[in-house]
Structure formats: C-alpha cells, structure tokens
Amino acid sequence: MTARRTRLIVALDTKDTAQARAWRAQTAASTDAVKLGLEFTYARGLDAVRDVAGDRPLFLDLKLHDIPNTVASAIGSLAAMRPAMLTIHAAGGHAMIAAARAAVDDAFPVDARPILLAVTVLTSMDAEALRETGVSDTPRGQVVRLGALAMAAGADGLVCSSHEIAPLRDRLGDRPVLVVPGIRPAGAAAGDQKRIMTPAEARRAGADWIVVGRPITTAADPAAAAAAIAAELAG
C-alpha cells in the first residue's frame, strides 16, 4: 500500500475567480490536481470552473445527493466539464450510486471518464455528530459500511479520513481509489475538521490522494506551503 505515490489535490475554495487562478498558478508545480467545489461553482458557475482548471486535472466536487433520476441527469449536465473526478454522497444509497455509475458511463467517452467518488462520512464529523444523525456506530464503522455499499453499487473510489484507510483496505482491498481530506500539517489549525492527520501520516496510511485547502490557501506563501506538503508526501 505505501508503495503507491500519494498525490496532492489543492482545494481552491473561494468565490473569487482571480484568487482561484492565482492559487492554481502558485501551486501548479507541487500539486497533481485542483479541486473546485460548491463555494466557487455556486458563485461563478461551471464555465468559470472550467476556465480556472485550465489544463490541470479537475476534481469537480459537487457532492451530488438526490434521488437517482436527478443525480443521473445532473451528471449528464456535467459531461462538457471533462472532470477527472466527481463526487456523490454514499448516503444516497445503492440505487442513487448505481444511477450515477450508469450516467458516468453514458455521458462520458470511455477514455475521459471521471473517477466516481462516493463521500462516506464527512471529515468534519466525529462520533457525537454522527450520533446526532441517528447513526450509533463509530465513524470508522459507518465509513466501512458506506464504503462497501458504494463500491458494490459501482463507485470507483471513496472520500474518507486517514483514520479509515486501513479498515477500508482490509474490507475492500486495493480497488477503491481513496481520496483523503482532513489533512493538517503539524501545527496547522484544524478549523472545522475533526478526523485529521498530517500529510506524512496519510501517505503512510496508504492514501492515493490527499486534499488540502486552507493550510495552503491561508498561508502567507501558498506556493511554499504546497511545496512543503509535496515534500512531506515524497518522504
């Protein structure tokens, strides 16, 4: 597992197109992909997302979670975006995930299919937050349950925290692409994230990709912050 290279995605979370472009340029040398999500997309629209991503691999993080027909139709609307990765919520259930799978296979040419990622339990949730939603299992138990469900329904990979990589690999083997947010370099503020690890810990745990936003984008020097994380991943 640790033989895989752990790749770095920078989350360009802003409403400002010029800011997103600047972060993209500052981090291009040390990151493998850019993530644009709800904040930027709702503020600026999909054309601006495509424009900011440019020639970088695009993780389009819209976390679709609706009835199967709506999710499938929404994925059809994203075909022109040519994303490298797309997110849906595993909690939408088997039928929704299977509909998303079918829509990806339908809407994208075979050589341009995005990696369909199912978000398991948000990294901002701890056991207590999960209990408030009616789930009495631990985050780890719930991530493995949702991860198995999502992979059986046709997802290519999962979004989870570093804490769940080992139990997911035990249950599901090497097949799921594991994308891991909730990454904090030593000393960085956790903010709203609860299930966190450092970049080096995530690499050792076997993350395929890590997602890092504020530790890069709020740094005095985003280029240096991204380069330091890339160096940590290189070991």
Ligand SMILES: O=C(O)c1cc(=O)[nH]c(=O)n1[C@@H]1O[C@H](COP(=O)(O)O)[C@@H](O)[C@H]1O
């Ligand atoms: O799907 C995601 O990317 C995601 C899932 C999750 O469980 N936790 C999570 O933080 N994310 C995203 O990862 C990024 C983390 O940002 P920072 O906390 O600023 O590093 C944000 O863009 C979140 O939307």
